[in-house]
Amino acid sequence: MRWRKMIGLLLLCVTLIAITACGSKEAGPAQSNGDTNTENSSEGDNAALRDVKVVLDWTPNTNHTGLYAAVDQGFYEAEGLNVEIVQPGAGGADTMVASNEVPFGVSYQESVTQARTQGVPLVSIAAVIQHNTSGFAAPTDRNIKSPKDFEGKTYGGWGSPVEEAVMQSIMEGEGADVSKVKNINMGDADFFTAVKRDIDFAWIFYAWTGIEAELRGEPIDMLYVKDYSEALDYYTPVLVTNETTIQNDPELVKAFMKATSEGYQYAIDHPEDAANILIKAVPDLDKDLVLASQKWLSPKYTDDAPRWGEQKQEVWQNYTDWMYSKKLLDEQIDVSKAYTNDFLPQ
Known part of the structure; x- marks a missing residue:
């Protein structure tokens, strides 16, 4: 499954939200999984509850387990909320949230940063995972053991300037030349199809595609981008x-985040049970993949942070400075306005 397409196209769409919707998924590392249907998350008589929607960034996966656990375990209901988990429309999750079509969504730091340079008032209210689990992956027979080994190889991506900028950053640290990498667009092909067809490596999230490679018995070499640059x-x-x-309904944000935090804590404490909740809600998912992915990912939700969802200003500043240095931003942003920890439970 491809998580996100070209960031530039998304942001063009986002700037038009006040007038109309536009079409694009969000750009980013690839995952390998087929589309699934949107899942409603609540049943029965909820007349006394407030209806609330949260939109995913892509099809359901273990990045989202805490949301499904919060529904299944009644954490949202305890806060007076009837939460429905939906998939993004043609304009993408960021557009839906920024335009007030839905109050909450799943996004990415890079998308929020880009959006705010365009005057789009998105605010990150929690980090789902504390550290970046994405990186460049290749079948072991391609002998890509370091960024220098990208030279002379073919990279499959989605055509975003972010990809080459990231690749350039980690290659330069190894004295390598990004111009010696051939770039092609993978289109709709997943990682496993593309590496058998016409590419050597791609950008993936290990928690999904990397785990799937293990289950398939198709070993990969994984180069996590965070290992080569703090930014x-x-x-x-x-x-x-x-x-x-945030301004007009802070109590809604507080209630949503309290229940969501409880959902992710449940997934941290009970990975197998949480995986089964996701499988029950989205039966089209591969059960073995969900279970293995959840066991790998659950400890990483909080990792070394004092609580789930915590965000640090230095992480936001470092990445914003990096994006600006790579000319991926037209201007710097006030990162203190791009995120908040104020709605996380103490």
Whole structure:
């Protein structure tokens, strides 16, 4: 499954949200999984509860388990909320949240940063995972053991300037030349199809595609981008809302985040049970993959942070400075306005 397409196209769409919707998924590392249907998350008589939607960034996976656990375990209901988990429309999750179509969504630090340079008031309210679990992956027979080994190889991506900038950053540290990498667009092909067809490596999230490679018995070499640059250890994914919701309905944000935090803590404490909740909600998912992915990912939700969801200003500043240095931003942003920890439970 391809998580996100070209960031530039997304942001063009986002700037038009006040007038109309536009079409694009969000750009980023690839995952390998087929589309699934949107899952409603609540049943029965909820007349006394407030209906709330949260939109995913892509099809359901273990990045989202805490949301499904919060529904299944009644954490949202305890806060007076009837939460429905939905998939993004044509304009993408960021567009839906920024335009007040839905109050909450799943996004990425890079998307929020880009959006705010365009005056789009997205705000990150929690880091789903503390450290970046994405990186460049290749079948072991390609002998890609370091960024220098990218030279002379073919990279499959989605055509975003971010990809080459990241690749350039980690290659330069190894004295390598990014111009010696051939770049092609993978289109709709997943990682496993593409590496058998016409590419040597791609950018993936290990928690999904890397785990799937293990289950397939197709070993890969994984080069995590955070291991080569502190600036690239950014938050991906994050939960977002918009400034209007924060200003006009802070109690809603507080209630949503309390229950969501409980959902992710449940997934941390009970990975197998949480995996089964996700499988029950989205039966089209591969059960073995969900279970293995959840066991790998659950400890990484909080990792070395004092609580789930915590965000650090230095992480936001480091990545913003890096994006600006690579000319991926037209201007710097005030990172203190791009995220908040204020709605995380103490």
